[in-house]
Amino acid sequence: KLHKSSDVYVTHTDDPTLEPWVQWPTFHTGQTEHVHGATELDEGHLIKTPRIWDALAEDGIDSIVFGSMNADTAHKDTVFLVPDPWSAGVRPSDPAYEAFHKFISFHVAEHTNPNAKPTRADALNFVKFMLGHGLSLQTITKAMNQIAGEKTSSADRKWRRALVLDLLMWDVFANTWSKRRPQFATYFANSTAYLQHRYWRHMQPDVYQVKPSDEEMLNYGNAIEDSYRHMDVIIGKAFDMVGPTGRIVLATALSQEANTRYEHIGGKFVYRPHNFKDLFAWAGGPQPVSFEPVMTHQAWATFASEEEAAEAEATLDALQSNGKTIMEWRRAANRIMFWSGLISKTDPGFEITNAKTGERKAFDELFMLVGQVNNSQHSRDGAFWVQTADGSAIRHADRLPLEDAYGIMMDMFEGSASAASQVAAE
Structure with missing residues (x-):
């Protein structure tokens, strides 16, 4: 009609x-x-x-x-x-x-x-x-x-x-x-x-x-x-x-x-933190004053100042596997949009390292598999x-x-x- x-x-x-x-x-x-x-x-x-x-x-x-x-x-x-x-x-x-x-x-x-x-x-x-x-x-x-x-x-x-x-x-x-x-x-x-x-x-x-x-x-x-x-x-x-x-x-x-860009790796899978506060607490550094989830696996972290947000970028960069960060983010003033950069299924026992402290932790203790959500x-x-x-x-x-x-x-x-x-x- x-x-x-x-x-x-x-x-x-x-x-x-x-x-x-x-x-x-x-x-x-x-x-x-x-x-x-x-x-x-x-x-x-x-x-x-x-x-x-x-x-x-x-x-x-x-x-x-x-x-x-x-x-x-x-x-x-x-x-x-x-x-x-x-x-x-x-x-x-x-x-x-x-x-x-x-x-x-x-x-x-x-x-x-x-x-x-x-x-x-x-x-x-x-x-x-x-x-x-x-x-x-x-x-x-x-x-x-x-x-x-x-x-x-x-x-x-x-x-x-x-x-x-x-x-x-x-x-x-x-x-x-x-x-x-x-x-x-x-x-x-x-x-x-x-x-x-x-x-x-x-x-x-x-x-x-x-x-x-x-x-x-x-x-x-x-x-x-x-x-x-x-x-x-x-x-x-x-x-x-x-x-x-x-x-x-x-x-x-x-x-x-x-x-179909990710078919060669079995499709794109995304992960979300079980708890945003727990993730940043383990990472260390400045702690956000609030979190604002947006899409499936992404969230804003709002900090008290631009300086703290800039420092937190280094904190996210320190969450690593094989010497490379597993995180992705974009900063806008005192806020950071962040998410896990992993897009394939992880193997059992997969661990990540906090490069600042040297501490290791099982990935699935911090993140949950959301699934294959980018089919279009x-x-x-x-x-x-x-x-x-x-x-x-x-x-x-x-x-x-x-x-x-x-x-x-x-x-x-x-x-x-x-x-x-x-x-x-x-």
């Missing part, structure tokens, strides 16, 4: 860094990476280039920005913001949404940590918030079926939690939209991207040298296709929400494709569908520079500050 009533573009990015936390700011600002400067997650508060919702605010158009990656706003009065789950530097516009954001962020950031459990207080605060902010019977039923399925099914159904998370977020988004009735709104869902990274190998096993087992195919063979059908449901909800006078934009900013890689092309005002459909043959999507969306509001609602489903 949306495809048949839209200007359909394929976007293309030439940003040097091909990561969603870079391409989404390019999409939102209409400027390339060289201008907006984003290179990592949780940098929304550092981006000074105005986003589309800031430009609309200058014309008196109010917005809801719900979960958009690396988002922030300078227009607190007209832009209602709920930041993405990886954001620690930007807070929700309404403090009442803190319980929601905290709970969602915890489960997204800690989904690879089997020992992570939310506090009872955080869980109760989340439930109270959801009951007052649009939790639907349909989502409750989906969540209950998910819990029951995990307990009774012989197959691994945990991956479907990502789909339930989308529905929880949609319920809150739709409730917020119905109360505020903005002229522009964004809703960001990450489940399909997450499942593509995990299970592209299972969707297209013939492309890979390393084949999934029969059990893995039973568990995950339909995961990505199921997520596509799930996204179709979300778009249907958007149609119902905005009605016949609203217009919907579907954008992906980039896309994914099979990742990012592609520079993305989908950008803009529902037309008259319902006509146009297929654009030439690729559209990603930064030019900004102008097309701005044109949707040209000449009318009272235009019908527009929803960008990201």
